[in-house]
Amino acid sequence: MNTFHAKQLLPIWLVLLLAFVYVAQIEISALAQLWLAVGVFMLMLLVRTQAKKPVWRLVLLSLAAFLTLRYVFWRVNSTISYHDFLSFLAALALFLAEIYGITVYALGMFVNVHPLRRQPVPLPRDSSRWPTVDVLVPSYNEPQDMLEITLLAALAMRYPRDKLRVCLLDDGGTVQKRADSNPAKAAEARQRHDELQALCARIGASYLTRERNLHAKAGNINSALEHLDGELVLILDADHVPTVDLLENTVGSFVEDEKMFLVQTPHFFINPDPVERNLRLFSEMPSENEMFYRVIQHGLDFWNSAFFCGSAAVLRRKFLNEIGGISGQSITEDAETALTLHALGYRSAYIGRPMIAGLQPETYTGFVVQRVRWAQGMVQILLLKNPLLQKGLAPWQRLSYFSSAFFWFFAYARVTFVLAPAMYLILGLQIYDATLLGFLAYALPHVVAAMYVSDFLFGKVRWAFISELYELMQAFYSLPGIARVIKSPTSPSFMVTPKGEQLDSDFISKLSGPFYAILIITIASLLFGVYRYFAYPLDRDVVMITMGWELFNFSILIGALGALYERRQRRAHPRMPAQMTAEICFDAAPGWLPCRVDDLSVGGLNIRVPGATQVGAAASGASLRIHNAALGRMSELPLSTRSSVHDAEENITYLGMAFVTPDDQVKSEVISLVLGDSQRWVNFLQGRSDNRRTILHAYFLLLKVGLRNAIGHGGEITRIGLTYLLRLVQQIVLWLFWRVVVTWVKIRNWALFRDAQS
Amino acid sequence: MKKWILLVCLWGAMSATAVVAETLAMPLAEYMSDSRPIDLRTSSSQYTLSIPVARRAPVVKARLHLRAINSISLLGNRSQLAVLLNGQVVAQIPLNPKQPEIDADIDLPVSVLRPGYNKLMFSVAQHYSDKCEDPGSPELWVQVDSVRSVLSMDAPLRQWQPRLSELTEVFDPKLPGKRHINIITAGGGKLTDNELGWGALAVQGAALRQEYVPLGVHYLPALRSNGTRGFFPGLDQHLLAGSDNILIGTRDQLAHFLPTATSRQINDGFIAIYPLDNDPAHFMVVISGLNEAQVSMAVHAFAMLNFPYPDTAFAQVSKVEQPRTPDYSAHNTIYPNGHYTFHDLGFHTRTVQGMFSEAQDLSINIPPALFGKQTDTVALHLRFAYGASMRQDSVLNIFLNGRFENVIALQNSDGGYFRDYTVTLPLRSFQPGQNTLSFIPRMMPLVTGECQTIQTNNLTLTLFDNSRIDMPNAAYLVNMPDLSLLAHAGFPYTVKSGSENVTVYLPGADGNSAAAAWMLMGKLAQTTRLPMFAAQVTSLPPKHAGEWLILSPLASLPADILKDAPVQLGEHARLPYPLAGGPGNQEPDLGWQAQAWQFLSDLFVLVPDAEPNQPVYITGQGDGLGRNAMALQFKAPWGSQQTATVFTAGSADILAGSMDDLIRNGKWERLEGDYVIWRNEKDYIYTQSAGSDYVFGEVGFSSRMAYYFNRHPLFWLGGILLLVIALALLTLRLIMRYKRRYHPKVKEVEGHAD
Incomplete structure (x- = not known):
């Protein structure tokens, strides 16, 4: 860089800025x-x-x-x-x-003055130069089926098996928990420990736990790192299912830049948050997190301030070791770790392609818990670390971190x-x-x-x-x-x-x-x-x-x-729109029929089949032949029928099908099909972006849906209130009845007594 | 000789109109601020007039011819109008419903009249019923005709030997009638610059003692006589009788006119006052010295003697030490960012009582060139107390120059005491120069109604003199020319200390032009209550930059003076004539496109310059002034932001007579624009704004920027855009440098969302 010119430009720029501010403060008539x-x-x-x-x-x-x-x-x-x-x-x-x-x-x-939208850095042709990667999936109380999906997806990532280790870090089955003074809790912990250990052994993942539950997730990770030696560490939350290309798109940055300590990717969610669900806006309105992951993080990346969000990120082990692992005075230890490493002069990157699919909190309570934690953590960083005064940070990094913390x-x-x-x-x-x-x-x-x-x-x-x-x-x-x-x-x-x-x-x-x-x-x-x-x-x-x-x-x-x-949510596994062509063959009627997959989840799918297809009992089986973009080939997957509706007018049969997963290989293939293709997530996000609304339109739409649900809310309150009132009335009536009965009995007894005496 | 005869005749003609302070009959309206009838309503009401009586003219006889009319609904045996003089009842007039018109002559006891301001009060007690009645009933009224009611006073000037400590009695604003003085110098022919300067200061000294009363001036050369006795044995005084006079000159110049003993006393600057030999009721002030410098010093001292010392007929003046005053100084001037107590401004704590108590006035002088932004306010921090048991509609009204501006509700039934009650008034509500803030309480008793005993002793309010007035920050910046600023505040000729940057140029240097100039300077001094002691008065062409006042008959006016004037006079006079029918040229019947363009144009004119009505210019030959006089104001061609004001007429005597009319007959306050024509006739004055304008003032960069941006915000928009583009380009350059340094290898995704 021509430092002479930069030194000249900056004072001129400052003078222009001062002139700008000066002109802005001139008083004139209203x-x-x-x-x-x-x-x-x-x-x-x-x-x-x-x-x-x-x-x-x-x-x-x-x-x-x-x-x-x-x-x-x-x-x-x-x-x-x-x-x-x-x-x-x-x-x-x-x-x-x-x-x-x-x-x-x-x-x-x-x-956001100049967002940086990086292309992923390709890996070198010589795979011997590729670093080893430990994939860490910390867990505390997540259900086993959720963990199985995440682990299977991690194992399916395109990366040499000898350079990839997938580890489940179980804080729900620690020695401390297994020895809990409460027998029920201890038994639960032991059961979890055994089941997850068996799961990992079966699918080829590693199971790790520790003595005591210290420092929550950060402590869990740091404890695991003591037993691992991968050059890079990919951290995934228990519900964050990676696509097959995650490592392909991130590891290259570490090979290219030896000072890179972090490559963060966006958190993409396949279920609506409580607001989206209750207002029924998930499929048309961009999610709340998109503003951060699709715009702001790109802006922070330009200023070398993209920070670690706790999951869906790859970190360089060597630099983590320098600071003793995932460091935490605050409860948002992830951001704090990034701040510390930035202050040491290391660099971060943000690749804006969604390569994990996670779950948002289902209820408003869960949502609030999560957000309050983030708010408290970032405020802690502001108070304990004060980015504006943090040594080692460049001025633009100080402003960027301050912006991220002050926002809360x-x-x-x-x-x-x-x-x-x-x-x-x-x-x-x-x-x-x-x-x-x-x-x-x-x-x-x-x-x-x-x-x-x-x-x-x-x-x-x-x-x-x-x-x-x-x-x-x-x-x-x-x-x-x-x-x-x-x-x-x-x-x-x-x-x-x-x-x-x-x-x-x-x-x-x-x-x-x-x-x-x-x-x-x-x-x-x-x-x-x-x-x-x-x-x-x-x-x-x-x-x-x-x-x-x-x-x-x-x-x-x-x-x-x-x-x-x-609003009620019956599905254990959220469905995402698909719009894929496929072929289906029913056990009862051989022959492949063209069909269209409307939506998919790891549990099942909805398809539409042209024509009057006679489907037997609910348990009738079928096979689906579909292009599996994640694996790059066709997959043939067994299904069972759950529901069937025929639209005579359009001559289309709508079928609700469930995947049949007799073994881990099939299960892995289903997971790859449903959750392994990052391009699906890119297309989904783009579809919502294309659904842009003007300011006024957005306002009136919000008003409309809000009003509709608020009426429901009001109705529910009314119902609750009436129910309560009814119950109260019942209790009063009952009380009165018994008082009358008791009084009658007393009177009668007195009358009998008097008669007896007389 | 002919010239002198003409002068004498003219003087004689004017003398006929000059009142010699003997018998004076004036309508009551002359003692009021307006000529409305005096309405006395409700069952009990009063109205008070101030009648001035000068010590120099004691009243020997006073009669009030009263014309009034009362309501025909009154109860005759219970209604009456009392006339009180200084609190003493001098007449009681029954109010007869059968004979409602009152025509009474009331002799006022002169023993009650005293020097100063006397209160003549009309007090009415009127009823419509013997039984219970509503004291506020609308049929209870009496109306005094202020125009046909006349107060006649015989007040001959007394004869006495005055002393210098009594100058305020000599030049007393309470003297009835039109006031004028003669300025006499020993030189003959054309007045010298020294004489012009002496006359100016002498007139200002007299005018300042007259306070607000206009002072006419005549110039007379000293005429010799061969007398041997009296105070002025060598001076022909037959033209001087009937008027006060000021004789100015060196000892040598005045030696012939004064007794030897008096001349011998002139060893330094000299001021003396003696009665005229042939008219002891009038006086001659003598201002002299051994040389011209001493005479100048003496006349300066005369202008400043406003304290009763020395108590002698003459005094020697050896030194006058005049302090520098700040710019825009005037009596009771309050400056931007200043904080003043009411006491500083001559206000005294006073308690008023009753339902319709009199106003309490505070006079302040606002520097004339203040540029007040919309949001600038003058804050009054009032300390006052009011009584208990007043009705909820009791208020303290605040008027500014007779216009209602704000109000304080006196709502607490337990009374109230406020230490720092803040009232704000927009700075733009104040006029340049003198302003009067009036605090007018209107307090109503809590108990009213029929058959109620109403007591009003609780209706009291005291406004304390440690109340404060705070001025906002404001720049001195004003659009010129504007003759109204000259009228209200003498602007721009009274800005500097002693008007040191002012030159009064009299090309003709004749007596009448000098008299006109002196009258003008006297009036200007009265606006600020400070003399223009450093102003130059000269007959020589201007040599240096400054503010110029030019008075001359048209024939003597140098041609180049009017080069930038709004009118061109001379052989080929080019004058503007306003178009009738309103400003702007309105195109009839615009098409929709033209209308849309017009709308957009109007949209972005934003704060338009006040588009002057484009006049019609007519060029003609010859001098068309006739009986008229003309005043012009324009940017002086010799310096930036400096002003030239020209007063001219067809001849010097018309100029002098017109100036006398201008300052005296209510036309001075009507000066405005930059081009005025008037004549010595009632209400004959016409004004225009015909010339180009310019900005006067020294302001900081910020205030100037704000001023221009207020006037031309469209330019500001363009400037902002340019600044923003420059800033954006430079910022982009810096960003790209940063990117090349910190992200040298990064390839970006093309066609991203934003």
Whole structure:
């Protein structure tokens, strides 16, 4: 690099930046500002048409940043005054929440200024140069069938067998657990230990456990590393089923760059999270994690700050040994390990191809547990490691890590934004001194520009307002969690995220309480707003702005309530759409029939067969001949029929079939077919990305589905309430009845006694 | 000779209109801020007028001719109008419903009238019923006709030998009638620059003592006589009687006119005051010295003597030490970022009582060139207390220059005491120059209604003088030309300390032009209450840059002076005439495309320059001024951001007469724009904005940027885009360098999602 030119460029750049900031703070009349903002926004619309080119991308981001800067200066100089103590406190709280949001927004622009989308580095032709790989699958309480799938898939990865070892790290069957003072628990641990050991022996994996359950997952891994010597380590969560090409696409980076310590790949999920499931958006809306894995991690990768996410990642053993393994003061030991290794000058990479298929938490409770853990862990990193001051990190890495950690304070901002309108509408606190014109001139352009930039950066992977929904879903539980960490940074303990829970029926999440409280406050706030509109005509513009804000909160809350109505999930193995052609041959009717596979899971598949195919009893067998992309050949797999429906109008028979897996080889082949092809995941994600929605469309869709489910939620509450009421009435009636009976008996006895005496 | 005869005749004609302070009959409206009738409503009501009486003109007889009309619904035997003078009842008039028109002559006891401001109060007690009644009933009213009610006062000027400590009584704003003085110098013919300067300061000294009352000026050369006795034995005084005078010159120049004993006393700067020999009710102030420098010093001292010392008829002045005053100084000026207590501004703690108590006024002077942003506010931190048991609709109204601006509700039934009650007023609500903040309480008793005893002693409010006024940060930046700023604040001629950058150029240097210039300078001094002691008055063409005031008859006006003026005068005069029908050229019946383009154009004009109505220019020959005088203001051709203001007329005497009319007859406050024509006729004044504008002020870079961006935000948008593109290009360059350094071997996926 021409360091002379770089040294010249940087001061000039700083001067231009200062000029930019200076121009942004010049005070002008509100009307001039309004027109300026309109002009800037129109420029943004124009520039976006060319934003595929890097320079126009930067211009777009800079114009949005300009509007935000102008808002910040106006906000600081003109909208904060002291009226009374409570108002000032509330105003300050709101201001801090906004500053948080703007900081995250600015950091987001920095991180995503030039995402790096690497092609996988191919392995050398000479396989003798390929490093040895230990695949570690830590487990604690996951069911055996889940572990079997993951282990079989790991063993099926395309990599020389002599250089690959797959290990199950069982923390559920440790010596400590097997010797538990509770006999039932000890027996359970022993059984698990024996079963898993047998499983591993049968399929060709290694079984490892340890003496004591110390330091949770990180301790489990570190303990295993003492017994292993692979040059590279692939870590997979128990439910993260790898595709066959995972190592092919990652190991090459380590061969090419000897300073590479990590290659991270995206976490891809084949089941909806509770929000997606309950709102029934899984197949059309990008998942919540896609924003991170399909955009942000690429941005972090550009700044050499892509961090370890705990699974679906390959690490270089040598560097792990330098720092004593997966290090953890925090409960997100994965990110912390990456930070430590980055600080030592090592490099990371992120390959954006989804090469594992995992499971998201089934219930809202599980979802919250997981997210609170992440929030606490990242806040711990912020407090204990403070990326901004961490020695060894380059300035851009400090900002990147800070951005990743600071993001988790969204809970504070979200709660504040939800409560702020009520502070004014109900309590009359003066939290924001502005006229309608000032709001329209400064605040609205900033908000619109931020939404526009967000849509530009993340629109294919995150619909508008979904961020707000997810943040709201987590905020009420994240906030106390974060508060506990701030109070005592070393105190949070690791909680395993429950997965694979089955939901046998629809029910309301038991964590819905805070949302009801907020709903009551929001509705009250809107009613107070109507009152204020008529009672205080001079404040109408402020009331209108606040009520608009509260209506927005209300619509997000409706979505949240809809998501809190948990829908039943009967499948043990989630099905993913397939759209594959195949042939089927029924045992009862020889001959191969063309068919189309609609969806697949390791348990079974749905196919459609043209024509009136007579299918026998439910247990009738069949064979499926299908191209197995993961193995690169045709697979012939035994099936049994579960259901059959014939559509006479279209002359198609829809069949629900189950895979029959008599042995491990067949099972492995099924797993390869269903979960071994990464291109299927790429296509699935692309399909959802192509389903992009405009901002307004996304808002109204969210409102619609949220309302639909919220009505169901309300119905369920009504049902529960009526049931409770009925039960109460029954108890009262019963009590009254017995009182009457007892009294009658007493009277009768007294009458008999009297008669006897007389 | 003819010239002098003409002068004498003119002077005589004007003297006929000058009131000699004998009998004066003025409608009551002249003692009020407006000429509305005086309405006295409800069962008990008062109205008070201030009647000024000068110590120099004691009243020997005063009669009030009262015209009024009362409601025909009143109960005659229980309704009456009382007239009180300084609290003493001087007349009671029954209010007869059968004879509602009142026409009464009331002799006011002169013993009650005293020098100063006397209160003439009309107090009414009126009822419509013997039994219970509503004291606020609408049929309870009396209306005093303020135009046809006339106060006549005989107030002859007294004769006495004044002292220098009594100059404020000599030049007393309470003296009735039009005031004027004669400036007399010993030189003949054209006035020298020294004489011009002396006359200017002397007039300002007199005008400042007159406070707000306009002061007319005549110039007379000293005429010799051969008398031997009196204070001015050698001075022909027959033209001087009936007016106060100021005689200025060196000892040698004045030796002939003064007694030898007086001349001998002139050993340094000299100020004296003596009665005229032929009119002891009028006086001559003598300002002299051994040489011109001493005379200048003495006249400077005369302008500054505003304290009753020395108590002698004459004084020697050896030194005047004038401190520098900050820019924009004026009486009660408050500056940006300043904090002032009300006490600093001449306000005193006062308690007012009653339902309709009088206003408490605070006078402040705002520097004329302040550029206030929309959000700039002046904060009043009030300390006040009010009584208990007042009705919920009791308020303290805050008026600014007679316009309602804010209000404080006095709602606490237990009374209240506020230490730091903050009220904000937009800076843009204040006018340049003098402003009056009025605090007007309207306090209502809690108990009202029929048959109720109403007590109003609890209706009290005290505004403390340690209340504070805080000025925001603001730049000095203003769009010129603007004659209204000259009228309100003397701007830009009163900016610098002593107006040191001001030159008054009198090409003709004749007596009438000088008188016009002196009257103008006296008026300007009155706006700021400070004399322009460093201003140059000269008959020589301007040599250096500065702010210029030019007064001259048209014939004597150098042609190049008006090069950048909004009008061209001279042989071929080119003058603008406003188009009737409103601004802009509206195209009729635009097609939809033109309408759309018009809409877009209007959209991005944003903060448009105030499009002046494009005038019609007519060029004609000859001098068309006639009886009119003209004032022009424009950017001075000799320096940036400097202003030239020209006053001209067809002749010098028309110029002088017109200036007298301008400062005196309500036209001064109507000055605006950059081109004014007026004439010595009631309400004859016309203004235009015809010339190009320019910006005056020294501001920081930030404020200037803000000012220009406010006016032309479209340019700002373009500038921002250029800056952003430059920043983006440079950022991209840095990013690419980073990429080449840290990701040299990375191949990227093509056609990715974003």
